[in-house]
Amino acid sequence: MNIIEIKNLKVHYPIRSGFWNRITDEVPAVDGISFNIRAGETYGLVGESGSGKSTTGKSVVGLEKVTSGSILYKGKDITKKENRRRLDYNRDVQMIFQDSLSSLNPRKRIEDIIAEPLRNFEHLSKEDEKLRVLQLLDIVGLDADALYKYPHQFSGGQRQRIGVARAVATHPKLIVADEPVSALDLSVQAQVLNFMKRIQRDFGISYLFISHDLGVVRHMCQNIAIMNRGRLVEIGTRDDIYNHPLHIYTKRLLAAIPETNVDQRAAHRASRLAVEQVYQDEQATYYDHDGKAFPLVAVSPTHSVALPEKLAQQLAQAETKREAQA
Ligand SMILES: Nc1ncnc2c1ncn2[C@@H]1O[C@H](COP(=O)(O)OP(=O)(O)OP(=O)(O)O)[C@@H](O)[C@H]1O
Numbered sequence: 001m002n003i004i005e006i007k008n009l010k011v012h013y014p015i016r017s018g019f020w021n022r023i024t025d026e027v028p029a030v031d032g033i034s035f036n037i038r039a040g041e042t043y044g045l046v047g048e049s050g051s052g053k054s055t056t057g058k059s060v061v062g063l064e065k066v067t068s069g070s071i072l073y074k075g076k077d078i079t080k081k082e083n084r085r086r087l088d089y090n091r092d093v094q095m096i097f098q099d100s101l102s103s104l105n106p107r108k109r110i111e112d113i114i115a116e117p118l119r120n121f122e123h124l125s126k127e128d129e130k131l132r133v134l135q136l137l138d139i140v141g142l143d144a145d146a147l148y149k150y151p152h153q154f155s156g157g158q159r160q161r162i163g164v165a166r167a168v169a170t171h172p173k174l175i176v177a178d179e180p181v182s183a184l185d186l187s188v189q190a191q192v193l194n195f196m197k198r199i200q201r202d203f204g205i206s207y208l209f210i211s212h213d214l215g216v217v218r219h220m221c222q223n224i225a226i227m228n229r230g231r232l233v234e235i236g237t238r239d240d241i242y243n244h245p246l247h248i249y250t251k252r253l254l255a256a257i258p259e260t261n262v263d264q265r266a267a268h269r270a271s272r273l274a275v276e277q278v279y280q281d282e283q284a285t286y287y288d289h290d291g292k293a294f295p296l297v298a299v300s301p302t303h304s305v306a307l308p309e310k311l312a313q314q315l316a317q318a319e320t321k322r323e324a325q326a
Contacts, residue, residue, distance in 0.1 A: 002036040003174055003206050004060065009033050009069035011055050029055040031230035031292070032069070037174065042200065042207040044221030046214055046253065052230040053210045057176040060208060061095045091121040094167040096160070098179035103163060104151040110137075110162055111147040117169045136165040139202075140195060157188035161195070168199060178210045193220060215257040218242060223302075226250045231293040233286075236303040244323070246305040246315045248279050248286050285311070 011030040014023040030052045037043040045053050058064035060071060062084050070077040073093070078084045094117070097103035104113055114133045118124060124132065130147075137146055140161035151159055160180060167175050180196070181189040197220070200207065211217050217224060224241045226234040226249060233247045245251050255275045259268035279286075286307065288294055293306040299316035307315070 001039050003039045003073070004037040004208075005070075005072040006036070006056075006060070007034050007070045007072065009056065009059060009071065010067040011052075011059055011064055012067045028230045030059065033225075033227070033230075033232050034069075034296075035225050035232065035235060037206055037208060038223075039173075040200075040204055040206055041223065042209050042221045044217040044224035045208060045210045045227060046212065046217055046224060047227035048212055048253075051227045053212075053227055054178055056227070057095065057178045057208060057210050060174075061093050061176050062090065063095075088121075091117075091170045092173045094170070094172040094175050096163050096167050096175060096177045096180050098182050101151060101156075101159060104159060104166075106151055108150070109147065110149055110151070113151070113162065114166050114169060117166060121170050132169070136169055139168070139199065140165045155188075156184050157192055160184065160192050164192075164196065164199065168203060168205070171203060172205060174206045174208065176208045176210070179212070180209075181216060182211065182213070189216065196220075213257070214241075214253045226253065228293055229291070231306065232296060233293045233306040234304065235296065240300070240303040244303070244319045246299065246303075246312065246319065247307065248275070248282060251275050252279050 009030055010028070010032050012026040012028050015025040015027060016022060017024045033056065035043070045056060047053050055064055059066050059079070062078060066079040069079070071079050073089060074087055076083040076087060078087065078089050084090060111130070111133055114136055115129050118129055118132060133147065134144055137144065142158065142161055142165070146154075146162070151162070154162065177196070181192050184192060193216070196207070199205065207220070209217060209220050218238065221238060223237055224235070225232050226241070226247065228249045234241065234245065234250045236244075241250060242254065245254055252275050255268075255272040259265050283291070294308060296304040296306050297309050297312040298304045299312055303316075305312050305315070
């Protein structure tokens, strides 16, 4: 069952200029994307900086005005404010941000930061509210003495835990996690990802997991969409994307994952350079004459790629042959 269905979503930002501050152009930050998130899954949205991931995430939580298209939740389009209100959408869908320092109010104590959504959506007595905040701190592995501290008194990883505690306070159905570990050291990244997984199991939450790094997404996501210049260039299961990538942009993101095995580094660098060369030389094959991605074409029930139909099928057949020979 799908928890969210995104259909042909567009978010175009106006560019104003001149004495009268008129709209002279627009930035197509999100340019007609469609994908579904299933209940209980972690769906990855991956692309380089500026590809439109955050704008998509903010549209899903209702923080960004949508130009056209729809986002369906329980069959209703929540790009319309009245549907968000009617469905308690702002309680059911929460967001975790990359920059935990600026997303947590520095003047508020942790108790008040975590209690804020409870005060907005549930009207508990003071005692019950405190009990809930203590339970939430416990869930994310922080001690009770955190209650009276301020965000700057915590490490980046601890602040991200506080952000998660606030996000899960109202028992949401979906959390949009926008680069939740990108600002953290590798060892802390693993801890935060692990407890995000645990919370998902315990609460039955779905995540829209936004990242520029296919290396991080591999351990979290069952299905992945690759975003480039406001469009989706490839959608597939983890196996489709990591083991049978078809679009050159996906291959380029995969080649950018650092190689940890020292013996493999030279070969990895050579293949990264080779992919980069194809990407530079074959823009006209992989993008239309405006430099935009083609519409997605399905090459299997789970795998779609943004290429002209014939080329998509040829590449998919070559990939099947390669796998059979391997
Ligand atoms: N408020 C805005 N007004 C105008 N243009 C914007 C606005 N917000 C984002 N953009 C532009 O929209 C495009 C997509 O931005 P977005 O932040 O969604 O990308 P992103 O993939 O999340 O990148 P990053 O990881 O760097 O945040 C970029 O070209 C960006 O400059």
